[in-house]
Amino acid sequence: MPTYAPNKMPTSVKKRYFELLRAGYKGAAAARVVGVSTSCGSLWFIDAGSMIVPDPGPISPRFLTQDERIAIADGLHAQQPVKQIAASIGRSFQTVYREIKRNAKTDGRYNPWWAHNQALLRRRRPKAERIRTSEPLRTLVPVKLTEKWSPQQIARHLAREYAHDAVMRACPETIYRALFAGLLGRRDVKLRTGRTRRKKQRRGVPTLNKIKNMTLIHQRPAEVNDRKTPGHWEGDLIIGRGQGSAIGTLVERTTRYVHLIHLPHGWKAPQVRNALITQTAHIPPQLRKTLTWDQGRELTLHEDIEALTGFRIYFCDPHSPWQRGTNENMNGLLRQYFPKGTDLSVHTASDLRNVARQLNHRPRIVLGDRTPAEVMQECLAGPLTR
Template sequence: MPTVTKKRYFELLRQSYKGAAAARVVGVSTSCGSLWFLDAGGMLVPDPGPVSPRFLTQDDRIAIADGVQAKQSVKQIAAAIGKTFQSVYREIKRNSKPDGRYQPWWAHNQALLRRKRPNTERIRASRPLRALVREKLSDKWSPRQISRFLQRTYPAQRDMRACPETIYRALFAGLLGRKPGKLRTGRTRRKPHRRGVPHLNKIKNMTLLAQRPLEVNERRTLGHWEGDLIIGRGQGSAIGTLVERVTRYIRLIHLPHGWKAPQVRNTLITQTADFPEALRQSLTWDQGREMTLHEDIAALTGFWIYFCDPHSPWQRGTNENANGLLRQYFPKGSDLSPHTARDLRQVAQELNRRPRLVLGDRTPVEAMRTGARPRPGN
């Protein structure tokens, strides 16, 4: 039977036609229409229409079924309906019948059933949960940290637990107050990261990362740091950041007189003078011009200084992660010069007292005090 005939039959059923009347209109027997209805799952969910262009419609699913029957490839089917082949692949895998057949009306019913959300959002329904999540967000905890905290604190109370995505959705829906300033990143949506263009090496006598001892990669010995600069508006100000690889302990370097090589050298020497000798093992930096005088720094601090390859921020990923956390305090494009050394100490103290998953939910302060190692696999 032509697909258009079946389509018209199900359209009439959704318009409240009786099965026999719909069968007469399309020109088939009542028993034939009944078999179609049973093959579609024995029910028809009201279709309010697509809520977004990214959702598949009934016509899309009919086209997918026709393509599957004609043994077309997933990419050919996707091109015909204007969707990605990943969407078509997921649709066929998710909404096929138990016997493996892809039946478009069955598939559309299943999709409509999943789209219905009869339950009230957990954060909307629970005032104590909402208040607790709002409190932790105000303390600049991430949704993942909040979710783990709820799981540990309320193991037997499901109404007091929420996954990270639930917290994000509640935040963006306005259930937790105004969005700006609630997430510590300051963002209201996820943004893709783009890579730039590597620059030529202009620093003499560098020791590249490939020459760093392999034991540093194992993160078992304290005293190996990663460093970088956070640059302010118009490149007129900067803050130095140091992160210890094992404990994720952060030290911020105040640069009140600029961030050229002589200033960076002088401040690194003076502001790391209180480090115990055991914590002065190595320092990994990118190939920024501020480290031109790295030999002076190494001689006067005791650090072995290693440089990443050009445009390879993942080679000091611990520091990149820390810089992302710091952007909640020092947004991109802002002037960093008003921040005093006392301000930087307060920010570092707050971050060092925040629990980290990689440390088994201990804080960097606790890890530095006990010499605790990260859990295996993190």
């Protein structure tokens, strides 16, 4: 019988045992050095997966080390909360949650040496690129990209449609890398943003209190924030080359349904007022509750708009685009159709309707991969009160 029970030795002893194995010691020799029986060491070795994967050391600080995994295991054994364990090793609690979920053994136990071995095995390079080796993926992914699906939407689509076929899986990063490496074609296939990296977007906000009789966003009804009741919209303008043209954008907060406002005669306050009044008349009255806008001069005549549309208009604080974040997100999507620095006056009302139709029939993760058109139709079919 072994002199020591395999799970009752201090963690430091086990750590030294595995360090000796990685250094090339035989199991029996390593057990003698740390003062345990050969059978006890063998049980540790078997519990760790019966393998020792060479550890070149972390190639980036974002990777967990063996010592950090040992600290996680000790914390779990002591029944410490995950957030407390994360704080003790200087990591986010999300990192620790993912580590436990990903590298726990099949019986649910977290063995730090097993976990480290699994991480090292996954880190081994080179690995065959999934899309390079899969002809079906190289055929399907470009089709979705040309339909202006994002890599995230494509990845979720693959996971749903090919749930039992691991070969037909690709995470968003795999799709990005394949695209930038030219595996999906270089001419027709591209991201709908047309960019290879993020670029900050900011439009200046005029001075404070330039609009008379504004009602600020802090006075907006509380029901707007929970997104359970449709009929609350966010609006803005996207500006063309030389600030000579613009398109109005309206997004419904609950359904993410977008409606574009054609401004062929300019975007000063009278033109914007007239366009909003005439081009929102088709929206059912029960879906015209509130409209949140920034403090742009184009809405100086907001009182006229309220009187003739039924919208109650609320204004964001200066320099606070996050207060109408749904609209900011939609404006980013619209830039694939209306790039910055271009003349927006060349687009007809029919063009705007076609763009809005395409966006409203694109699945959104925030809607459970349903489309804004589907959610809006459900709202119209159900009971609505103004």
